[in-house]
Amino acid sequence: MLSRDYAGAIFERTDARRALAEEVGRVLEGNAGLTAEERIVRLEVPAGDLDPLRWLGSQVMRPRSFWSGREDGTAVAAVGVADVVEGDGTAPDASLRERLALLSSGARYYGGLRFDPERGADEEWGAFGAHRFVLPRFELLRRGDEATLACNLVLPRDAERAGELLDELEGLTVPEGWPGSDGPLPTPVSRVDRPDRAGWGENVRSALEAFEAGRMDKVVLARRVDLGFGEDLDAVSLMETLREATPGCFHFLVEPEDGAAFLGASPERLFRREGRGISSEAVAGTRPRGASEVDDAELREELLGSAKDQAEHSIVRVSIEESLGALCRELKVEDRASEMKLARGRHLVSRIRGILREGVSDADVLAALHPTPAVGGYPKGEAIGEIRALEPFDRGWYAGPIGWIGADGAEFAVGIRSGLVRGGRLSLYSGAGIVVGSTPDGEWAEIEQKISDFTRVFGLDPEERDARA
Numbered sequence: 001m002l003s004r005d006y007a008g009a010i011f012e013r014t015d016a017r018r019a020l021a022e023e024v025g026r027v028l029e030g031n032a033g034l035t036a037e038e039r040i041v042r043l044e045v046p047a048g049d050l051d052p053l054r055w056l057g058s059q060v061m062r063p064r065s066f067w068s069g070r071e072d073g074t075a076v077a078a079v080g081v082a083d084v085v086e087g088d089g090t091a092p093d094a095s096l097r098e099r100l101a102l103l104s105s106g107a108r109y110y111g112g113l114r115f116d117p118e119r120g121a122d123e124e125w126g127a128f129g130a131h132r133f134v135l136p137r138f139e140l141l142r143r144g145d146e147a148t149l150a151c152n153l154v155l156p157r158d159a160e161r162a163g164e165l166l167d168e169l170e171g172l173t174v175p176e177g178w179p180g181s182d183g184p185l186p187t188p189v190s191r192v193d194r195p196d197r198a199g200w201g202e203n204v205r206s207a208l209e210a211f212e213a214g215r216m217d218k219v220v221l222a223r224r225v226d227l228g229f230g231e232d233l234d235a236v237s238l239m240e241t242l243r244e245a246t247p248g249c250f251h252f253l254v255e256p257e258d259g260a261a262f263l264g265a266s267p268e269r270l271f272r273r274e275g276r277g278i279s280s281e282a283v284a285g286t287r288p289r290g291a292s293e294v295d296d297a298e299l300r301e302e303l304l305g306s307a308k309d310q311a312e313h314s315i316v317r318v319s320i321e322e323s324l325g326a327l328c329r330e331l332k333v334e335d336r337a338s339e340m341k342l343a344r345g346r347h348l349v350s351r352i353r354g355i356l357r358e359g360v361s362d363a364d365v366l367a368a369l370h371p372t373p374a375v376g377g378y379p380k381g382e383a384i385g386e387i388r389a390l391e392p393f394d395r396g397w398y399a400g401p402i403g404w405i406g407a408d409g410a411e412f413a414v415g416i417r418s419g420l421v422r423g424g425r426l427s428l429y430s431g432a433g434i435v436v437g438s439t440p441d442g443e444w445a446e447i448e449q450k451i452s453d454f455t456r457v458f459g460l461d462p463e464e465r466d467a468r469a
């Protein structure tokens, strides 16, 4: 039997779709045949207590995406494309700026960039493009307890598509079985490490040689761990479970086509812009959380007192200060790293705030900041060269900027603690900052700890002993 609340909620959600259809019909009719200048119109209706990931999981429309910020408690699930800015260039510049000028308040383009746009994409990343920003057709947003269903229209071109649009709206499903009770995620049946332990040892030693020769101070080297499943993996269910296990993180999912989804739970902000104000942060230097309170306090002191981790960290802080300094008329940088505590790990963090000069765009900020030495290295050019030479896979969107751009603001996370779902395979990507003092075993273990957010949700117990090495 349906409880009265449950039946009432279903009614409210179906109603939201109907209310939105009416709004869309009204706006499109009013604009039919007009040759007005292009503009974006955003329509929103209340949608009761819907959960964005639940909603997303039940949609058949593609592409799908999900974003939730680290602090602001807003989650956005989106399907379809009202407009897209994509290309092979290193940063979405002129075209995106042009499209953004059309934005009405509240509308945002969601997307990201490859870590290394100049390196051609391997086949598994083909659908993602070098950069791709989508103004979704439909969104389900949730702030606190209230959900909103939204539709973005690009006028006048969408005025010709009234029938198609109303069909799409009709096709939006209302999730069944709320509150949901999903079965457990499948268990991996295979694991392949790229590079393997021997290859990793060679990569780390090659980096240490480059430091000795004075060619570099830091390079972030990554590994890829492929988990194989006996069945297709549902990316939205995985996102849901991962999100619960990783509070205090940015959560993102980008699924450009059926069966290919990039998703993750990143603790690291690349930047956030509000008007001319910008904030960024250096996040580098790592220890796990302890099993007991005493253990945990010890690990905290160990991290704060580690010369190796402090050096690894300050390279990132100095580099962000240099990059943003050139774009800002004011800049404040914390001169001492503090602790960022996560569910399963901890990092050193230093926060940076500034005021951007007039005329500096989000694309300028992306080009100046990415990749910071938290995911690339220092100097930037040498480090990228080393990564290209040593890593036996394409990073794709891993460690690239991922987030949204709106009219009055923008926010990007660093796309780490992430993986690519393709059918029945999940490729996990994770890196560690290699500096003087790094050892192959220590950095291998640090990466094991970083991917444990994922491996834990599949019931694989990480090697806790190694993580303390």
Ligand SMILES: C=C(O[C@@H]1C=C(C(=O)O)C=C[C@H]1O)C(=O)O
Residues within 6 Å of the ligand: 220, 268, 283, 284, 285, 286, 312, 347, 374, 375, 416, 417, 429, 430, 431, 432, 433, 434, 450
């Ligand atoms: C590169 C990653 O993380 C980065 C590397 C860190 C380190 O080596 O201490 C810490 C945080 C991030 O800056 C990753 O998680 O893939």
Ligand SMILES: [Mg+2]
Residues within 6 Å of the ligand: 284, 285, 286, 312, 432, 433, 446
């Ligand atoms: Mg480290």
